[in-house]
Amino acid sequence: MSDTPYPIDLDSIRGAFPPGIEAPSLLVEFADWLNGRPWGSVGRFSLQGQFSDHAPIVDGSPLRDRFSLFMRLPDGSAVGGWYGAGLDRDNPPIVGLGSEGDYELLAPSLDGLLAKLTSQQFGNAWSDLLPHDEVECQTVELARWLAGRPAGEPMTPDDASSELPDFRGFVEKWSRDREDYWANHRLMAELGWRLAAHLPKGKKPWDKTNFEVAISGAQYQARVLTRGPQPFEEASSIESLLRDLREEMRRAQPELGLWYAMSFGLYADGRVMPNFEYDLRPTIDGEPALLSEAKADLVRAPRPERWVPKWLAAS
Template sequence: MVRTECVTAQTKKAGPTDSLKALPETPYPIDLDSIRGAFPPGIEAPSLLVDFADWLKERPWGSVGCFSLQGQFSDSAPIFDGSPLRNSFSLFMRLPDGSAVGGWYGAGLDRDNPPIVGLGSEGDYELLAPSLDGLLAKLTSQQFGKAWSDLKPHDEVECQTVELARWLAGQPSGDKAACDDGSPDLPDFRGFMEKWSRDREEYWANHLLMAELGWRLAAHLPKGKNAWDKTHFEVAIVGKQYEARVLSRGPQPFEEAASVESLLRDLREDMRTAQPELGLWYAMKFGLYADGRVMPIFEYDVRPAIGGEPAMLSEAKADLARAPRPERWVPRWLAEA
């Protein structure tokens, strides 16, 4: 059976966000719209999660764990090149250090009741529970290791895991969650994530357009001698608009920006062809390493600034018309325009 006594958490963050302190009456940040949008198209947020959010909103932050219920895509989770994995996750929980928790839709797994995984900000990838009800049961018993101590109650807030256990027992799956001590055979999530990172780094290291980009920007190779030294760049492309800057004592224009525009637009089109459901990215950040490798991060949801002003909505709409996305993958700033 599930233990319900409170245990003092050993390592706690200051609050649910960097700017929100853990005060006794601070509510849990909850955004059901973002949670529903974070599920892959065709899969809806389970009623148990929605009901848990309704129960949680009456409790002070930290009373059953230090987190917020807010959805996010794999793009912004602690995953290298996470955009192509949008259909593989439903991330509904955020921790103060930037870690994310949610469902994993791996090969052969139950898409109606996926296992719950943690994507740690320091590279801790862990299968936390075999199901959503299993995760909630673990919250009541605080069965989390040091890397996931933020899922335990805050030691300065009145613990309410006993109340959570009572509530969970009254749910249709509550008795099963409380008494199921075993876990089904599940794939190796850590192995999956580590292989993903290796494969994507190799993919971009050998990408022809990236190799040419690195060659054209050779004048900006980092001067440091460490393998991790890199020069940072940022790019924005929205319809006909374009801007590229090097981050050197703040964003700065650079001489080669105009000559690499066509290259970056070709990259954008090639990526749309490879994964049309993602649409077109609006911003890209990349690091140029001393050996010429370029490692990118793509932004599909941000509305970038171009020339000091937000990108034109008419241009963003033109991109969306040319490269449509599933409705829930259209960013709010564009859907509401």
């Protein structure tokens, strides 16, 4: 394990920041300091960017411009900046989105997070931010490096954290609101009605039938996940409904563009809870979606450059 260096992807980190906001020099310099050091020596994480779409939060796509998630933990948790209402967009607080539902404001700033790494001030829910006990600890070296940087505003790990908004409350309210939004959405209600023949046989609240949808330009495919992806009779009749949903979402948040894939669960009470994929190239009839069709969608619904995935930006 001691021979394994930290995974670092600066391109993905830069791309994870909202348009108009660049990765801070402290983060870039920390990545350079960390490069080549044994994984686990100052914490068990990787420096890799991701969008809120893929973070452990309900319906995270609309929150892309509220986060800059630059750190991933082995359990799927994510750490990064939070651009909440009224917060400093140049030096946002650092929050954790936990895979087990732990949502916490970890530090009032990036400086504060790095200071906490050196002092190992993390509770059980965030123990992956502590050094690995099988690797030689390098938090003292990190503290020396931080002390040798040009002086900024003095900052202790917990400085001013009591003055910041309630992050856990924000996430819990967002989750409730989005679940209510989709549970009462007109198109989702119609989708559930049209797929009533596929309601799960079980009646427990968590019983559901899973579906996958791919749309790219004129291409379309829908599958029910029953012993693997399978075609189903109603697929063609729900296409127009799903395209209407796609357009409605584009109008509501045009900078996201058009999603290319959707997965959803149909619950026993008829509710439909969706997830959307804006970045992965969809597979249709066993082949990657035609690039010409995907690009036509991009022309019709342009995105900020850093939100255009590499496969779609290719000429």
